[in-house]
Amino acid sequence: MIYRKLGNNGPTVSILGYGGWALGEEGWPDVESSSALSSLEVAFEEGITLYDTAPFYGRGLSEKRIGEVLASVRHQIVIATKCGIHWNDKKIWLSLSRDDILREVEESLTRLRTDFIDLYQIHWYDQKTPLREVFLTLKELQKQGIIRHIGVCNFPLPLLRKASTMAPLVSFQGEYNLLKRDVENDILPFCRENDIGFLAYSPLAQGLLAGRAFDPFSRAKDVRKHHPMYRRLSPFPAVTLHEALSFLLEKKEVSSLLISMTKPHHVKQNVQLIEKILNHSPNMDLR
Numbered sequence: 623m624i625y626r627k628l629g630n631n632g633p634t635v636s637i638l639g640y641g642g643w644a645l646g647e648e649g650w651p652d653v654e655s656s657s658a659l660s661s662l663e664v665a666f667e668e669g670i671t672l673y674d675t676a677p678f679y680g681r682g683l684s685e686k687r688i689g690e691v692l693a694s695v696r697h698q699i700v701i702a703t704k705c706g707i708h709w710n711d712k713k714i715w716l717s718l719s720r721d722d723i724l725r726e727v728e729e730s731l732t733r734l735r736t737d738f739i740d741l742y743q744i745h746w747y748d749q750k751t752p753l754r755e756v757f758l759t760l761k762e763l764q765k766q767g768i769i770r771h772i773g774v775c776n777f778p779l780p781l782l783r784k785a786s787t788m789a790p791l792v793s794f795q796g797e798y799n800l801l802k803r804d805v806e807n808d809i810l811p812f813c814r815e816n817d818i819g820f821l822a823y824s825p826l827a828q829g830l831l832a833g834r835a836f837d838p839f840s841r842a843k844d845v846r847k848h849h850p851m852y853r854r855l856s857p858f859p860a861v862t863l864h865e866a867l868s869f870l871l872e873k874k875e876v877s878s879l880l881i882s883m884t885k886p887h888h889v890k891q892n893v894q895l896i897e898k899i900l901n902h903s904p905n906m907d908l909r
Contacts, residue, residue: 623669632792646680689735
């Protein structure tokens with residue numbers, strides 16, 4: 623496994639990260655519980671050190687599974703989770719109020735079976751809580767040692783620029799793949815200029831670039847049917863899995879690719895492919 627530093631002052635993480643969304647099962651009908659748990663064990667054995675999750679993934683199930691399987695190796699891994707999305711039986715809403723963040727972080731600590739979180743990220747900005755209040759709360763948690771590093775996800779550039787003046791951000795997490803390259807226009811240059819590590823989610827476009835055929839519209843409650851990529855009328859270019867991953871790995875700003883891998887053999891396949899790409903690319907900057 624190859625490892626890169628997350629920003630200037632963040633932790634060192636595996637270039638292949640374990641994306642925990644599908645681990646929560648909700649919205650991913652092809653996930654089988656025992657296989658999902660085994661995939662976490664195999665991921666650690668294969669040298670994956672970054673595990674990205676969120677309370678909303680499976681309404682806490684993703685965090686619980688990471689805590690259950692990886693508690694014994696807690697100090698050998700980097701756990702990244704998030705705040706800002708809330709739910710009950712009737713609705714889902716965003717809130718980053720101080721009280722909600724403090725409650726959320728305690729719930730995440732319990733589910734993850736840990737007393738600190740390596741990387742705590744704003745999942746989505748709620749458009750109503752003053753950004754200053756949000757980051758004062760996060761910096762307080764950081765000072766207490768409850769969270770070690772702060773990151774943001776899905777921020778547009780003006781909001782990211784403002785956030786970077788309020789806290790020492792080590793990471794930005796955004797959707798990035800061969801089919802969705804918006805971040806190249808502004809976010810990636812900003813991250814590069816400000817030493818912020820970029821975490822790429824959906825690097826395989828939620829399976830479209832993985833070489834595995836499936837139809838999300840034929841499945842009940844498949845979250846992918848809501849993604850605009852699955853609704854486009856024009857055909858996708860023919861791309862191999864090797865090309866899809868190579869495209870991202872060559873970007874110096876990208877610290878880690880977050881891929882959901884709930885089957886052990888998919889973990890091994892992705893690790894082998896990434897190591898093959900990197901080992902046969904002498905000009906690629908591996909730092």
